[in-house]
Amino acid sequence: MTKLWTVAELALWEILRRRGVLLILLLFPLAFYLSRRGDHLGQSIRFVCLGIGWALSTAALFAGSAARGIEPRLRLSGYRAHHLHLGRLLALWIVGIALSVPYFLLVRLDQHDVRYGAIALIMLLTVATAAPFGLALSAVLPRDLEGTLVLLVVVGLQMVMDPADAAARLLPFWFSREIATYAIDHTDADYLTRGLVHGVVVAAVLTALVALASGIRLRQRGHLRVVSVR
Amino acid sequence: MNHHGWLDALASELRRHGIDPELSRHVVSEAASHLRESGEPPLAVFGSPAAYAAAVAESLGAGAAPAGRPGGVGHPLGGPVRGTARAGRPAPGPVRLDVRGIRKRYRRRPVLTGVDLTVRAGEIAAVVGANGSGKSTFLRICAGLTSPDAGQVRVYGSLGYCPQEGGTCDFLYPEEHFLLVGAGRGMSRRAARAAGRAQAAALDWDPAGRIQARHLSGGTRQKLNLVLAGLGEPDVLLLDEPYQGFDRGSYLDFWQQLWRWRAAGKAIVVVTHLLNQLDRVDTVLDLTPAREMAS
Structure with missing residues (x-):
């Protein structure tokens, strides 16, 4: 556990020291929220949740790319692949929760007649999903620019696609629209159930994908045999 | 460079040449005494710390690295x-x-x-x-x-x-x-x-x-x-x-x-x-x- 916590702690420091990026991350969902607050309060909640997802995915993408240089060395220094990716995920989840709390409070104070518990659930699932989503992208697309463009496309599609369309369920944050409908429009619990299942499955699949990519990239190659002498 | 700085630099250079620490202290102390008594600038008396340390190392025949002729080079097919x-x-x-x-x-x-x-x-x-x-x-x-x-x-x-x-x-x-x-x-x-x-x-x-x-x-x-x-x-x-x-x-x-x-x-x-x-x-x-x- 010491190794996991050490990676998490230092990954957290790395993120927190990118002050400019942090400021943008913090304000980014606010811009989403304010963009629709004037005409459609409910829509502003949906947008702020997507904004949190986009901001955290981007942070994870950059954190994953930045770690590529040192991870092979850490692997040789006694870390297992799971220490490295889980430690980083843990740090990103903490950042995500810290990012979500002020927005939840904003919704709580600014919006009425909505199901606050469901909104908290959206934010929690968004954090759980966005961190591995960004790390998975950084594993598949090592260049930041490519990863950022893919993120842009995914979030753009998330905004414009009809949630009722079956293809929309392939998008990672589909659960957000579904649970938001339950929370804002007071629909029946089917929306909540569908969204919850989708969110949990997507978070699990993306986390597994990150573990797989990290395991492959940092595997001990077959030609090398390390014999203990101590 | 003042006396103090020059002597510090000399100590570092002697260490780099692998001179025994005790001997190194002795050399630095000797140089300090000489500078104190002569009142002359160290660069004029001894030259640069690096050059003086090299001269000391050479005179002692010391150096952490063992002496020897260049170890030749091999071809990958022929091995190291x-x-x-x-x-x-x-x-x-x-x-x-x-x-x-x-x-x-x-x-x-x-x-x-x-x-x-x-x-x-x-x-x-x-x-x-x-x-x-x-x-x-x-x-x-x-x-x-x-x-x-x-x-x-x-x-x-x-x-x-x-x-x-x-x-x-x-x-x-x-x-x-x-x-x-x-x-x-x-x-x-x-x-x-x-x-x-x-x-x-x-x-x-x-x-x-x-x-x-x-x-x-x-x-x-x-x-x-x-x-x-x-x-x-x-x-x-x-x-x-x-x-x-x-x-x-x-x-x-x-x-x-x-x-x-x-x-x-x-x-x-x-x-x-x-x-x-x-x-x-x-x-x-x-x-x-x-x-x-x-x-």
Whole structure:
């Protein structure tokens, strides 16, 4: 556990020291929220949740790319692949929760007649999903620019696609629209159930994908045999 | 340069030349007395600290590095060539790194064609070769970071690896790097910090302070890289041109550190293109392709 916590702690420091990026991350969902607050309060909640997802995915993408240089060395220094990716995920989840709390409070104070518990659930699932989503992208697309463009496309599609369309369920944050409908429009619990299942499955699949990519990239190659002498 | 600064610089240079600390203190004390009594500027009396230390070392016939003729170079197909740097040192220990028949092609171009290398505890092997001859690839294969097309590598003990570039986190302080790598090695925070500071001091660098790695100079960043490779006392050290950006003094410190590691029984592989140090190593592996050597 010491190794996991050490990676998490230092990954957290790395993120927190990118002050400019942090400021943008913090304000980014606010811009989403304010963009629709004037005409459609409910829509502003949906947008702020997507904004949190986009901001955290981007942070994870950059954190994953930045770690590529040192991870092979850490692997040789006694870390297992799971220490490295889980430690980083843990740090990103903490950042995500810290990012979500002020927005939840904003919704709580600014919006009425909505199901606050469901909104908290959206934010929690968004954090759980966005961190591995960004790390998975950084594993598949090592260049930041490519990863950022893919993120842009995914979030753009998330905004414009009809949630009722079956293809929309392939998008990672589909659960957000579904649970938001339950929370804002007071629909029946089917929306909540569908969204919850989708969110949990997507978070699990993306986390597994990150573990797989990290395991492959940092595997001990077959030609090398390390014999203990101590 | 005032007396004090000159004497400090002299002490550093004597250390770099491997002069016994007691003798070094004596030399510095003698020089201080002379300067005090004569009242003359040190540069006028002794010249530069580096030159005076070199003269002292030469007059003593000392130096941590063993004397010997240049250890020749070998061809990858013919295998590494052993130098004579071992004179006056204990016999090498057990095999720590055993590389057999490494082949690697990039696209259709063969880079490594059946490379063998054996390094024992207490030995330094230098890997030399022209640009693009596969030195870094060879080291990455030894570290298990790149797969060869054929061949086997056996490492007896733990590995420390210093990459040519990267290997540090831009937004972390040097001491946080010690904690990070130290935790992987199973070291406590205190032990990792102490070991990192001690190794940094050997390279004439103070890692304390809140300077993020991205703000370190190129040479200092490489010192950090080198310290991280040696943290936790790995049995085998793989160093890929770790001295890039070093000034002259740091470069000498680097070789001193290598010899200390060798004396401590570590097996060291260092990629280098600076041939003037080849007489200080035990084995030289030249990866220059045969056609280039012939021309």
